Amino acid sequence: MEILHSREQEQLTTFENNMKTIDPQKPVLVTGGSGYMASWIIKYLLDQGFTVHATVRSIHNRAKIQHLLDMEHRSAGTLKLFEADLLRENAFDKAMRGCELVIHTASPFRLTGVKDADEELIRPALQGVQNVFSSAYGSTTVKRIVLTSSIVALIGDTIEIADLPNKKVDENCWNTTSTISHQPYPFSKTIAEREAWTLSKQMDHFDLVVINPGLIFGPSLSKRIDSTSISLMIQILSGKFRTGVPKGAQAVVDVRDVAKAHIRAGFTPQASGRHLVAADLADFLDIARIIRKNYPNYPLPQKHVPKWLFKLIAPLLGYSRQFVERNIGYDFKFNNTYAVSDLNIRFTPFEKTVLDQVDQLANDQLIADKR
Ligand code: NAP
Numbered sequence: 145m146e147i148l149h150s151r152e153q154e155q156l157t158t159f160e161n162n163m164k165t166i167d168p169q170k171p172v173l174v175t176g177g178s179g180y181m182a183s184w185i186i187k188y189l190l191d192q193g194f195t196v197h198a199t200v201r202s203i204h205n206r207a208k209i210q211h212l213l214d215m216e217h218r219s220a221g222t223l224k225l226f227e228a229d230l231l232r233e234n235a236f237d238k239a240m241r242g243c244e245l246v247i248h249t250a251s252p253f254r255l256t257g258v259k260d261a262d263e264e265l266i267r268p269a270l271q272g273v274q275n276v277f278s279s280a281y282g283s284t285t286v287k288r289i290v291l292t293s294s295i296v297a298l299i300g301d302t303i304e305i306a307d308l309p310n311k312k313v314d315e316n317c318w319n320t321t322s323t324i325s326h327q328p329y330p331f332s333k334t335i336a337e338r339e340a341w342t343l344s345k346q347m348d349h350f351d352l353v354v355i356n357p358g359l360i361f362g363p364s365l366s367k368r369i370d371s372t373s374i375s376l377m378i379q380i381l382s383g384k385f386r387t388g389v390p391k392g393a394q395a396v397v398d399v400r401d402v403a404k405a406h407i408r409a410g411f412t413p414q415a416s417g418r419h420l421v422a423a424d425l426a427d428f429l430d431i432a433r434i435i436r437k438n439y440p441n442y443p444l445p446q447k448h449v450p451k452w453l454f455k456l457i458a459p460l461l462g463y464s465r466q467f468v469e470r471n472i473g474y475d476f477k478f479n480n481t482y483a484v485s486d487l488n489i490r491f492t493p494f495e496k497t498v499l500d501q502v503d504q505l506a507n508d509q510l511i512a513d514k515r
């Protein structure tokens with residue numbers, strides 16, 4: 145389905161040449177294989193002829209796995225699916241057998257609509273890390289774990305950036321202000337990543353490399369729309385924000401670049417530490433401006449709404465007033481230079497990211513085609 149551009153071929157060749165510590169003949173485990181971002185990791189690995197062990201919650205849920213099976217048919221690689229729930233002890237033992245590289249992406253990603261944060265976000269994120277590390281500890285083969293964390297493990301609220309030593313978010317930062325009641329998703333990612341670093345110090349026969357992506361956009365390989373990155377784009381297109389959006393740029397990045405960053409983190413022997421993988425800054429109005437160029441007929445937002453007004457209606461949209469107070473109207477600044485150099489990343493222009501995503505949603509008839 146996807147033809148690699150020459151730039152991407154060149155990038156993938158570079159990481160192939162770097163494969164020194166991880167044996168490319170050995171299977172690679174990708175957890176959360178049916179997810180939006182993990183599906184791209186699996187696709188790139190299969191296209192390069194790897195054997196991929198992917199964990200999913202149910203191997204019988206065709207709606208979640210069919211695109212993976214189709215991808216395998218079109219690729220040079222081999223895919224083996226295993227069932228694993230983050231909350232179940234030893235769930236990853238079988239899938240990890242024979243693997244030298246584990247890419248642990250599975251973790252719930254929900255920004256709104258959370259009723260029980262402990263149950264829905266925190267326990268799966270934390271216990272997932274504990275169970276994956278415990279299986280790796282028990283294995284004789286694992287040499288490296290690449291963990292999908294998030295930029296939200298670096299910083300909790302945008303208001304805090306002005307107090308940082310360099311006034312920019314980078315890999316030296318830790319989110320110290322999110323809690324189970326204020327920003328539970330960032331809290332889940334922060335404690336899960338902290339646990340991973342603690343465990344990796346105790347388990348010295350494999351190392352840990354962490355990817356901290358910004359807000360991810362770009363085309364999906366499946367027709368699922370329940371992933372937050374996809375539902376956010378559908379909300380922008382559906383008119384939910386037609387009366388206006390709050391001012392507040394996010395660090396954004398293309399899903400394909402994040403997937404490649406994980407693979408590079410796995411196969412680049414010298415890769416180490418945390419990696420802030422974000423390309424640009426954009427808010428919903430910037431995204432609407434890009435979409436309007438090719439799709440003028442969607443009910444897209446046209447202006448910013450004042451902070452006081454957004455604060456008033458925020459709970460109706462699933463955001464707390466405290467979140468609005470501490471995040472809207474402040475400049476988000478970040479420094480991605482370490483990730484770019486350590487993982488040799490070249491980012492996709494954000495305009496292409498957005499338009500490719502809208503094209504995919506329209507072509508797959510997940511939204512009305514209003515070109
Ligand atoms: P996604 O499509 O919702 O993927 C999340 C994956 O986690 C899914 O495969 C899901 O399984 C799996 N999962 C959730 N709870 C589980 C459980 N109890 N047991 C086993 N698997 C479970 O979202 P995504 O955007 O691809 O997220 C992938 C990773 O990137 C997550 O760690 C997320 O925190 C991180 N991240 C995402 C963004 C972003 O903007 N999208 C930004 C930074 C970091 P099902 O397929 O069965 O639902």
